[in-house]
Amino acid sequence: MSEPRSAPAAADRAKVRTLIGLTAELAAVPEVRRQGEGDVVDGVRVRRLVLTSPDGGDVPCLYLTPGSEGPWPGVVAVHQHNDEFHLGKSEPAGLAGDPTMAYGAAMARLGVAVVVPDLLGFEDRRAAGPRGERGYELLEAFHLLAVGTTLQAQHVRDVALAVSFLGTQADVTDRIGVIGHSLGGQVALFATACDPRIGSAVLSCGVGTVESFHRESVLHNPAWYVPGVIPAGDVPAVAAVAAGQTFWVSAGSADPLFPLDGVEAVVAGFPAGAAELHVFDGGHAFPPQVAGPATTWLARALGATVAG
DSSP, X not given: OOOOOOHHHHHHHHHHHHHHTOOSOTTOOOXXXXXXXXXXXXXXXEEEEEEEOTTSOEEEEEEEEOSSOSOEEEEEEEOOOTTOTTXXXXXXXXXXXXXXXXXXXXXXXXXXXXXXXOOTTSGGGOOOBTTHHHHHHHHHHHHHHHTTOXXXXXXXXXXXXXXXXXXXXTTEEEEEEEEEETHHHHHHHHHHHHOTTEEEEEEEXXXXXXXXXXXXXXXOOGGGOOTTTTTTTHHHHHHTTOTTOEEEEEEEXXXXXXXXXXXXXXXXXXXXXXXXXXXXXXXXXXXHHHHHHHHHHHHHHTTOOOOO
């Protein structure tokens, strides 16, 4: 899973971290509070845990492990947005919400250990502010800007804590990936660009250029709006730093939230041969005919033995 340790690659990643205002040490090992032995759901053991960063921030997670004996590769599964703040980690884990979003559970059934964190503002990290849960997300995003960082950086840091947790597990290998839809795909891209410990990623309907969003009058979640991202080269410049990593990118041909030309621009920004773009007939979705090959690709890219 190791990437070439060239100075330019390391410097480019550092530029992305600086752009989003990320100063935390990504390899920091979290304190772990486990909450029981969990339950077995469709052959997957589901455990609840809380990861605490060195500065005291808590990230509630679900930890999914296969029914097969380890060691397993590891994946961080990042949930979507969809303005459903009551759903976070439970949806990719297959415990609530849209069954087509249960890609974390799907990865576990493919023989991968999976951590699913709640991002700030969702499920066990939401709050009913004076303007509701959406208002709380905006409140925190604006406050982070005011102190010199971004919500995008917070999301990347949360994923890094989950990666660090996987790295401490004796039954998990050092082959680590990330998967996400919509907000999850967005966060997966930035997390992979910032963190060379992540080897492969599936980005479902979650990448595009900020300029294309503005052109088409698409108002996205506040984490997209990183100060200076457009003059820095927009999201293709983020993709360009992903040396030694591989990506499966899916996009709906009629997705109203991610104009296809913006998606194609991001994919073109990746290092040569790093990314595969899969365009399907449809909108903003992760349909089974796309999710099945995508999760299988990721499991195999990380070294899991997958039949068929």
